[in-house]
Every structure is written in C-alpha cells, then in structure tokens.
Amino acid sequence: MSVSLTTPRTAEDLCERFGPPEYLTVKHKLPYLDEAAVRFIAQCPFVIVATADAQGRCDASPKGDPPGFLHIADECTLYLPDRSGNKMFQSITNIMQNPHVGMILIIPGEEWTMRINGQARVVDDPLVLERLSASRLHVGPIGSASSLKLAMNLNLALMMEALSESLTLARAEGIPDEKFFDALHMNAGRSGLSDLKESKLKEANYAAQFSLKHMDKDLRLALETADGINLPTAKTLKSLYDNAMKTGCGDDDFTGVIRLLTGPK
Numbered sequence: 453m454s455v456s457l458t459t460p461r462t463a464e465d466l467c468e469r470f471g472p473p474e475y476l477t478v479k480h481k482l483p484y485l486d487e488a489a490v491r492f493i494a495q496c497p498f499v500i501v502a503t504a505d506a507q508g509r510c511d512a513s514p515k516g517d518p519p520g521f522l523h524i525a526d527e528c529t530l531y532l533p534d535r536s537g538n539k540m541f542q543s544i545t546n547i548m549q550n551p552h553v554g555m556i557l558i559i560p561g562e563e564w565t566m567r568i569n570g571q572a573r574v575v576d577d578p579l580v581l582e583r584l585s586a587s588r589l590h591v592g593p594i595g596s597a598s599s600l601k602l603a604m605n606l607n608l609a610l611m612m613e614a615l616s617e618s619l620t621l622a623r624a625e626g627i628p629d630e631k632f633f634d635a636l637h638m639n640a641g642r643s644g645l646s647d648l649k650e651s652k653l654k655e656a657n658y659a660a661q662f663s664l665k666h667m668d669k670d671l672r673l674a675l676e677t678a679d680g681i682n683l684p685t686a687k688t689l690k691s692l693y694d695n696a697m698k699t700g701c702g703d704d705d706f707t708g709v710i711r712l713l714t715g716p717k
Contacts, residue, residue, distance in 0.1 A: 484527040503546035526660035533584035616710035658704035665702035
C-alpha cells in the first residue's frame with residue numbers, strides 16, 4: 453500500500469495539521485479522581501470498557517446499571533461490578549492476560565464524557581462483592597439517597613472513632629492487638645467495619661480504601677444537612693478530622709484518625 457507523503461506519522465504532525473489540544477481538555481487530564489470526577493461517576497449509568505488479550509487483540513464491552521453502580525475505593529481506584537451477561541467473560545479473560553484497560557463513562561444527554569485509563573485486576577473478595585451487590589433499596593424522593601449516604605458514612609466515622617479509641621486504650625494497657633481483636637470477635641461490638649479494617653489497624657497500613665479527606669467532606673455535608681438538629685458527637689468528630697487534615701493525613705484511609713490518638717506509627 454502506498455502512503456501519502458502528507459500522512460501524519462507523529463503526534464507533532466497531528467498538532468501541526470489540526471492545532472494543539474484544547475487547554476481545558478489537557479487541564480482535566482489528571483492522575484487521580486478529583487471532586488468533579490467523583491460527581492460524574494456517581495451519576496453515570498453506562499460504561500464502555502476496552503481491553504486487549506496478550507496478543508493485543510482488542511475488545512470493547514458495554515457495562516451498565518443504575519447510577520451508583522460504580523464504586524470509588526479511593527482517588528486512584530474504581531470498582532466496576534460485572535453483572536450477568538453472555539457468560540463469555542471476554543473482558544475478564546483479557547484482564548487476566550493483560551491488565552491495561554480504558555473506559556469511557558457516559559451519562560445519556562450529557563455533553564461530556566469521562567475517560568479512565570489504567571490497570572485492572574479481578575477481585576472476588578466477599579466484602580467487596582457485598583458492597584457491589586446489585587441489590588437496590590428504594591429510599592424515597594430525589595435527594596433522599598444522598599442524605600442516607602451521609603447518614604451511613606457518619607455512622608462509619610463514629611464507629612471507626614470508637615474502635616480507634618478502644619484499641620488505643622487496650623494498647624496503653626499492654627494488650628496485644630491480636631488479643632484485642634480475638635475478644636472483639638466474641639463481643640457484640642464486632643462489626644463489618646471492624647472486620648474490614650482489622651488488618652489495616654494491626655499493620656498501621658493507612659493506604660486509602662476510603663480516604664480521610666472524603667470522610668471529612670461527608671462529615672461536613674452531614675452537619676450542614678442536619679442544620680437545626682443537635683449532633684454533638686458528630687461535631688466533636690468533625691473537629692478531630694479537621695486536625696487530621698491539618699497534619700497532612702487527608703490522603704490516608706480514614707482509619708488514620710487513630711494516629712491523632714497514638715502519634716505517628
């Protein structure tokens with residue numbers, strides 16, 4: 453096949469012919485999910501996932517569910533549940549061979565789309581799968597689900613603070629973490645949260661599953677939503693999170709609040 457002498461061969465050739473990329477497009481190309489991206493993902497019902505096998509043969513698969521089916525673990529990690537389909541598992545098989553993926557997120561009627569590129573892996577952890585379940589709970593009028601989410605995250609933040617303070621007390625009394633959690637497993641205070649965060653607390657591993665700064669934001673929104681309602685413990689907890697943000701812990705998992713009780717570890 454003959455090739456025209458004017459056929460573009462590099463990115464520079466394309467820029468010379470069509471001009472440079474738009475400034476706003478380049479500005480919004482980020483290595484993490486910012487607040488605008490989080491809002492877009494929360495409203496997105498449809499995703500196209502591009503994968504390739506070990507030989508580079510490509511495939512694109514549509515994935516969709518009501519808004520909220522995509523779950524953000526942290527600013528660099530997104531969970532995409534795999535719903536029942538044709539059972540060919542082409543995307544999953546490709547990811548097992550080649551982790552590189554690209555996604556286009558689409559909101560019908562919206563002018564903009566979002567692209568997410570990165571590396572993927574297949575996860576079958578029961579706790580994660582439970583979070584990604586297709587079960588639906590009808591809450592009420594528009595806005596009720598957002599208020600319920602804030603209430604749930606307030607509950608998680610309060611539970612984590614109680615767990616952190618009780619663990620800190622046990623450590624101060626010389627009780628090993630292993631014995632503390634053994635006792636907690638037999639106690640009515642055991643929870644899904646304590647099971648999920650046990651290893652992180654034992655290892656002082658504060659890599660974010662849900663970042664402290666996102667929990668801090670939800671605490672602020674919960675208190676704003678509760679205007680006129682007395683939530684004294686929530687107000688105290690927000691002050692603690694404010695201090696955590698000032699110490700530069702915002703990108704940590706929200707289990708990192710324990711460091712304000714014990715000092716850096």
